[in-house]
Amino acid sequence: ANPFDYQVFINEDLYNRIENNGVSLQADVGFDGFSLTSISSYRNNKMQSNVDVDFTGAAIFGGNPLEYDIDTYTQELRLASDGSGRLNWMVGGFYFYEKVDQNQTIAWGSDARPFFDRLFSGISPTLLSGLETMFMLPNGTSFEAGRGMVESAGQTNKAISVFGQVDFEIVDNLIATGGINYTNDRKSAYFRQTANTNIFDTLPLGA
Secondary structure, X not given: OOOOOOOOOOOXXXXXXXXXXXXXXXXXEXXXXXXXXXXXXXXEEEXXXXXXXXXXXXXXXXXXXXXXXXXXXXXXXXXXXXXXXXXXXXXXXXXXXXXXXXXXXXXXOXXXXXXXXXXXXXXXXXXXXXXXXHOOOOOOOOOOOOOEEEEEEEEEEEEEEEEEEEEEEEEOOEEEEEEEEEEEEEEEEEEEEEEEOOHHHHOOOOO
């Protein structure tokens, strides 16, 4: 009644849990005239959440649990001159790997069938029951609690890069620079959707 009373209607256990962690290691080793640098890293990101997708106090939907997991690895190696002469150089390689997985579920709640019976009551109070009888299905099959949609998706990304650069000081304060880089980046992805529903869920019943 009052849009500013700061009250909401929720019948789901809402949560949003996020966990991030990572580690990196850098090693620098000096040699006569050049140095070696190695940088390794790993990062993980996880999330779990649930929302009341019908935004009402009725259990029309049984929540919307969502979770994802992301793992990322990187490795870089570089060889570089010490910068003491007119000619300086650097060569290196970089490797990247990332894996993403996501799962999501949305299903009808215990109030779904009464809700749609009421919604279609203008057409017929027994519309859904009549259709179920017509198709010789048990009463209550349409919009049955627990049935719904399950989705899984993910991606894998692998990349490798090789690079190099040369700096030559022609005269004081005049440096010529040349470089080259090769990168190969590959991605693969998947998407699966399982509908644990029934024939009435997709019929255009009513407006």
